[in-house]
Amino acid sequence: MVEFDDLDRQILDLLLEDARRSFREIADEIGRSAPTVSNRVDRLRELGVIRRFTLDIDRSMLTTGEQSLVVARVQPSAAEPLADALADDEAVEHVLRGVGGTVVAKATVDTSTLDGLLGDLSEAYPDADWSVEPLVGTRWDPHLGVTGGFGLVCTVCGNTITEDGVDVEVESGNRHVVCCSTCAADITEQYERLADAE
Amino acid sequence: MVEFDDLDRQILDLLLEDARRSFREIADEIGRSAPTVSNRVDRLRELGVIRRFTLDIDRSMLTTGEQSLVVARVQPSAAEPLADALADDEAVEHVLRGVGGTVVAKATVDTSTLDGLLGDLSEAYPDADWSVEPLVGTRWDPHLGVTGGFGLVCTVCGNTITEDGVDVEVESGNRHVVCCSTCAADITEQYERLADAE
DNA sequence: CCTGAAACGCCTCCGTT
DNA sequence: AACGGAGGCGTTTCAGG
Numbered sequence: 001m002v003e004f005d006d007l008d009r010q011i012l013d014l015l016l017e018d019a020r021r022s023f024r025e026i027a028d029e030i031g032r033s034a035p036t037v038s039n040r041v042d043r044l045r046e047l048g049v050i051r052r053f054t055l056d057i058d059r060s061m062l063t064t065g066e067q068s069l070v071v072a073r074v075q076p077s078a079a080e081p082l083a084d085a086l087a088d089d090e091a092v093e094h095v096l097r098g099v100g101g102t103v104v105a106k107a108t109v110d111t112s113t114l115d116g117l118l119g120d121l122s123e124a125y126p127d128a129d130w131s132v133e134p135l136v137g138t139r140w141d142p143h144l145g146v147t148g149g150f151g152l153v154c155t156v157c158g159n160t161i162t163e164d165g166v167d168v169e170v171e172s173g174n175r176h177v178v179c180c181s182t183c184a185a186d187i188t189e190q191y192e193r194l195a196d197a198e
Numbered sequence: 199m200v201e202f203d204d205l206d207r208q209i210l211d212l213l214l215e216d217a218r219r220s221f222r223e224i225a226d227e228i229g230r231s232a233p234t235v236s237n238r239v240d241r242l243r244e245l246g247v248i249r250r251f252t253l254d255i256d257r258s259m260l261t262t263g264e265q266s267l268v269v270a271r272v273q274p275s276a277a278e279p280l281a282d283a284l285a286d287d288e289a290v291e292h293v294l295r296g297v298g299g300t301v302v303a304k305a306t307v308d309t310s311t312l313d314g315l316l317g318d319l320s321e322a323y324p325d326a327d328w329s330v331e332p333l334v335g336t337r338w339d340p341h342l343g344v345t346g347g348f349g350l351v352c353t354v355c356g357n358t359i360t361e362d363g364v365d366v367e368v369e370s371g372n373r374h375v376v377c378c379s380t381c382a383a384d385i386t387e388q389y390e391r392l393a394d395a396e
Numbered sequence: 397c398c399t400g401a402a403a404c405g406c407c408t409c410c411g412t413t
Numbered sequence: 414a415a416c417g418g419a420g421g422c423g424t425t426t427c428a429g430g
Contacts, residue, residue: 004260012255019217019251022406023215033311035418038408053217057210061247061375062202063351063358069296071264080335081329087337094338096304098267103304107292133296136257138294139279139285142252144305145263153261160261177259187215188217222422229400236424 003161007032009144009191012049013041016142032154046121047167047177055142065112067135070118074128076101082125106135137193154179156186202247202350207229207342209238210248214340217251221356245350245365245375254338257306265310265333268316272326274299279338287315304333326345352377 012028014021022038028036038156044050059067074082076099083097086105091114094106107114111132118132154161159179166184168176202232208228208350212219221235222345242248256373272280274297281295289312292304307332316330350359357377364382366374376382 012253015253016255017250017252019253023408024406034406035408036415037418038414048260049259050360051256051338052215052340054215054252054254055210055213055217056249057214058246058249059340059343061350061353062343069294069300069302071300071302083335083337087339090341091343092339093341096267096302096338097335098329099334100329100331100332102267102296102329104267104269108341122234131296131298131300132378133298133300135294136292136297137281137295138293139281140249141218141285141287141290142250143291143306144255145257145260145265145289152260153263155259181378193214221425222423232424233400233426236397238399 007041008044008049011037012044013144015050016144017051024092056142058126059138066108067138068107068109068111068114069133070103070105070107070114072103072105072125072128072130074103074125075103078125078128079103082121082128085121085124086117091117106138110134133187154183156183206238206242206247207320208241209235211241211342211354213251224330234355247350253342257336264306265336266305266307266309267327267331267333268303268305268312270301270303270319270323270326272299272323276326277301280319281339283319283322284315289315304336308332328356332360352381354381357375 007030011026014026014029022034023041024034027034027037041050041185054070055153056138070086072082079097083103083105085094086103087095091107092105093108094104098104111134114132118130120128123127127191153159155176156178161177161179166178166181168178168184168187178187178189199204199362201357204252205228206368206390209224212224212265221239222232225232225235237360268284270280277295279294281303282300284290284301287305289305289307292302294302296302309332310329318327320326332379351357352359353374356374359375359377364376364379366376366385374385376385
């Protein structure tokens with residue numbers, strides 16, 4: 001059983017708004033019992049839809065708040081490794097990557113302290129077009145998408161997952177949700193090939 | 199009394215990692231009692247350091263997950279109104295603004311659905327340099343800054359706030375934290391002038 | 397500003413439907 | 414899959430240092 005319904009969407013909406021809201025309060029809101037909400041939340045965490053419960057902090061109020069905004073444009077094929085390299089730096093908090101090769105990073109240090117990392121990356125990506133600026137304002141309005149539909153997406157073929165969905169546990173303990181047994185076989189094979197290569 | 203010490207920093211660190219962690223667990227971790235943690239968290243919320251408790255969601259798993267990355271470069275003076283205009287749209291979840299006039303937005307709709315909003319904004323900011331792409335990857339590693347120091351910053355003059363700090367309540371119910379009575383008078387005056395202008 | 401005790405509320409396991 | 418009850422935590426209030 002792998003599905004994702006309106007109840008899940010409502011729970012996510014309420015938790016995005018206030019992640020410390022009690023399960024009982026959520027239960028009242030959506031017309032279910034607290035254990036149901038608890039079970040749903042557990043499932044959403046296990047599936048990886050909820051990556052973590054966290055805070056939105058106003059860093060402009062803190063002296064640790066010097067932050068930098070990095071925007072780079074590279075060849076689309078180079079975007080993923082660049083994004084990974086940026087994300088690996090401990091000062092980098094956020095990385096966004098567009099399909100066209102735009103990579104945006106938000107770091108929790110000032111621009112001069114970032115220089116070391118960016119110097120290395122500039123050499124590794126000589127064709128890249130870089131900009132680095134002190135970050136002066138961030139706004140965040142957490143919500144799910146505004147489009148009507150919702151559901152889970154197959155990580156193999158991209159189709160929407162229905163009641164035929166399969167929840168595959170690959171050997172590292174990671175889980176993947178796929179739409180059918182064909183995609184499940186696909187992903188299992190991929191992981192086995194990866195394991196053999198080691 | 200307005201201060202921000204190592205205890206606050208530790209509490210924020212632990213909550214960034216898991217915002218549903220119990221106050222008692224945090225208390226054990228930092229060697230204080232649960233009521234102390236509860237009081238500190240209340241204070242951090244009231245001060246606006248904690249803007250909200252929320253979730254990090256993996257949108258790539260949801261069919262609502264089509265997202266767009268917008269990067270605009272405008273005159274620095276135009277960046278703030280542009281950032282506000284973007285943030286006002288309900289599909290826009292994140293807005294980042296650099297001091298040099300770079301504005302980055304992350305929207306929870308695909309690029310074609312964004313067209314209406316961006317068409318209007320392109321007309322309003324004819325000198326802007328725009329790019330819009332489907333967003334294909336986001337990573338987020340929540341943490342406080344990596345720099346050593348911490349503390350609260352005066353919203354008037356930018357100095358670090360010490361035990362002389364003042365917590366001013368301006369008439370709208372909003373609060374500001376400033377470093378001294380001079381800055382407190384400044385901000386009160388500013389708000390009064392604003393009220394008179396209406 | 398902190399603590400401990402106590403009261404109250406919330407979460408989760410379990411048995412049932 | 415979901416519910417109600419029960420036991421055990423978690424949170425908050427309060428008195429006292």
